[in-house]
Amino acid sequence: MKYDFDKLIDRAGTDSVKWDHHQMKGEVEEMIPMSIADMDFKAPDSVIEAITERAGHGIFGYTVVPEGYYSSLSKWLLRRWGWEVRKEWIRPAPGVVPALAFAVQAFTGPGDGVIIQPPVYHPFRAVIADNGRVVVNNPLKYEGGAYSMDLEGLKRVIDGRTKMIIVSSPHNPVGRVWQKAELKGLTDVCLENGIIVISDEIHADLVMPGFTHTPTATLSDEVSMITVTCTSPSKTFNLAELHAANAIIRDHGLYEKFDLALSKAGLKRPNVLGMAALEAAYSKGGEWVDELIRYINGNYLFMKDFFREGLPEVGVSEMEGTYLGWLDFRGLGLPEAAVDERLLLKARVDMTPGRIFGPGGEGFYRMNLACPKKVLGEALGRIRVAFRG
Ligand SMILES: Cc1ncc(COP(=O)(O)O)c(C=O)c1O
DSSP states (O other): OOSOTTOOOOOTTTTOHHHHSOTTTTTSTTOEEEOSSOOSSOOOHHHHHHHHHHHHHOOOOOOOOOHHHHHHHHHHHHHHHOOOOOGGGEEEESOHHHHHHHHHHHHOOTTOEEEEOSSOOTHHHHHHHTTTOEEEEOOOEEETTEEEOOHHHHHHHOOTTEEEEEEESSOTTTOOOOOHHHHHHHHHHHHHHTOEEEEEOTTTTOBOTTOOOOOGGGSOHHHHTTEEEEEOSHHHHTOGGGOOEEEEEOSHHHHHHHHHHHHHTTOOSOOHHHHHHHHHHHHHOHHHHHHHHHHHHHHHHHHHHHHHHHOTTSEEOOOOBSSEEEEEOGGGOOOHHHHHHIIIIIIOEEEEEGGGGOTTOTTEEEEEOOSOHHHHHHHHHHHHHHHHO
16 A cells, blocks of 8 residues: 555544544543544645645735636546536535535525435534424435435425425445435436435545445436535545535526525635645545545455454444444344443443434444554454453
8 A cells, every 4th residue: 555544643632523522531531532524544645735835835815716626626526427517516615514504595495394314414404403494304214234215205205395405425324325226216306396406425535346426416417407516525535624615506596596695604715725735635636545445445344344253233334435334233232321331431432323313323323434443443342342341
């Protein structure tokens, strides 16, 4: 491997949410945090160099979005997924969650319904409810240890007040990479019912070998006109707090509404270091991502084998994409509070409890696998001792 993902980097003392502010901070020593979705790997050198060079100039005055920002993103989307995106479809936003919130404000009114498919990334629910819209749950189906979208359920939950759906593609936390046919089934229902599709594709670059990401907007011309795609280099290159994200909107009317929602909040351009990082990541980071995927997949296979051999009562969902393992602890037959306690106090491993992701998440835990394999091995060993003694 050309890049060193095995390297242990001490994040303590950097005000990291995961390391310095985990839920048992001050109570439990030597916690291994495997919760919030950022990585314990450094961004690629080319990105660090681009930020350093820009910072070295020392003047951070008002700056337009450079051509290279748009072209690096367009070329990335074309190279990785064969998606041709024009500059005028791209609207920079200060993050994917902010983009989702602006989409809610732009395309729906107070009291309108917005569909989500839990268990799903919990801020989906928050951006809907906090904006005075109604969260319409259409839970994923979980059959034989595999997840799928409930398209019949989707038809049933739509009524005259339902305006929009937010899709996690690939799906955080269950790790599905939605297949073309599944997305077609979903968008057929949306086209029939005038539902706008917000496709959150922040995890799209992190698809494991053997799986292929399909951008929702590439399904057909018709679908591209009802779809708003939210994307960002933040998961892929570990740049979350640089706040560089984009919405890609082909339909001019939808674009204008979205743009207006951001303008109302006074948001014009991304921050200058975020722009430099995004351009470097998308233009120079491909090889790094390819290796990163191999490393994460190695961690996933290691984790899956570990549970199969060492604690088979814990079910491991197929991680087709993302770097988030989705573990079913219900087979242990313990109340959730007891599982929490053993994980946090005995194993000292902080995972995200599945219940925060809404209906269907109870009894599951999400394990962040974007860490050096040595750390993962230590965490798994501790979990085995906590449950096996
Ligand atoms: C599906 C999904 N959307 C959005 C985000 C966060 O996006 P941002 O940090 O750009 O607001 C995450 C982070 O975990 C995520 O999993």
